[in-house]
Amino acid sequence: MAKVLVLGNAGLDISLQMPRLPERGETLLGDGAMRAPGGKGLNQAVVAARAGADTRFAGPIGKDGMGEEIIRILGAEQNLVFEPQRLEGSSDFSLLMVLPDGENSIVTAGACAAAFSQEAASRFAANTEAGDLFLAQGNLTQETTLAGFKAARDRGAYTVFNPAPIWWDATPLLAHCDILVVNRGEAEAISGLDDPRAAAARLHKRGAKTTIITLGGDGCLVHSSGTTRHHEAIAVKVRDTTGCGDTFCGALCATLSLGHSLEKAIAYAQSAASITATRPGAFRALPSSAELSALCKTEA
Template sequence: MGRVIVLGNAGLDISLSVQRLPDLGETLLGHDVRRAPGGKGLNQAVTAARAGAEVLFRAPLGRDAQGSEIASVIAAEACLMFHPHHFAHPTDFSLLMVLPDGENSIVSAGPCAAAFRIEAAGAFAAKAESGDVFVMQGNLRADSTQQAMEIASRRGATTVFNPAPLWWDAKSLLPFCDIVVTNRGEAASITGMSDPTEGSSALCTLGAKVSIITLGADGCVVHQEGKTRHFAADPVEAVDTTGCGDTFCGVLAALLAQGQTLDDAIIRAQTAAAITATRRGAFAALPSRSELLA
């Protein structure tokens, strides 16, 4: 059984519920303010560990109270070894605005993620071995991300890339991706194709071996070896979709590292993501270890 190796970000999530998104120049009142550790890298690493994988996780943190708070939360997770890289910057954070139907919009600030250099990324990726699943997102710099993906791929790990947020061109990384996971909007931004079936094929044409486009309540579309398939989602009453993609990626990576087939891993990852959609918040909504192992 391989390990899940996650290189990404960790930060503080501040979420509030709003009736709608503000217009330009407008101030709205929000409610139900929540504060929790977060970041796509952290969420995916924690979920993978709760799904039963041995996880190595590295993320940049500030030397501040928020960084210490995040590190202490991660330390409480079983099977998760955290390797922080400290900077003299404020710890990264995200502001999440959650609409009544559960959909959300997110604004992130990542001074630590932006400062994480190519040398540190490459050194951590060199820990990957054949049988491991190496996971990255879009929070770090493009050059650091590509360096790590290239090294992990050369070392024989299965590489999983979740290119969110999209703040640089992800196309050049796709040839180093065994699996790329995007949502509908991210796929359209990368490929220029709004139709998920066409988009999933285009992601593979650009270099990925397998592309997965998550579609929320509509499940996901998977393209592999010239064929496109649709996987239905578990029907639930969603209250907040924040963190669903991270849950999906974390569980997918964990099950692949444990030797599950891609199809089985996708089915179970969608079930886990559906659990997250029924709860408010991101970190607080991640399924527990007992729920995932069940």
């Protein structure tokens, strides 16, 4: 059975319920403090493992208490091997200030993700074998992510790229990308086109063998081999779309690693993401192993 190797970031999400945002120089008391592991790489690796894939995850964390907390939490996930790179200083984290109407403002510290080296990415990617899936996002630097893709491709692995969040030019990586997963806004940012069908075709021409554009409640578009197909969304009562993209990517790679077709993998990934959409938050909203197993029976 093929493996899923995820290269990405890991951190903690710390949230506070706030009556309003503080003014400049003001201190406000927050309530209902919660903390949970976070980071797109971490979330996608957890979903892939919960979906039954043999999953390895490499991510940078600091030599601090937060790093130890992340290791402890991921150690409880079956099918997941976490290979942290311990760096000096604090682990990455995000502070979420949640307002009474549900809107939030987020401040993120990402020094660990920025410091993850090209050499470390290449070493991790060298663990891939022909047929494995190598998944990365946009949190690490362009150079580090590209180094991982090149090393994985050299060993015959399939590369899957989810370039969110977009803070550097993703175009040079498209030629090293078997599957590109982007949402509507990301597709426009990379392609320069606001029409999803036209954007998918342009991204394919720039190198991505298969482009998947997720469209929220409108489902997703898949462009491959010169044709574009539309997949309907799963109808649910949406509460929070945070983490839906991570669930989609993790579930997609897991299904492909288990030998299923792209069509089945997309259907399964959409169903998994629909579960996340019905819950608030990110990590806490990810589907459980039991839920993902039940989806396998439904999609069979």
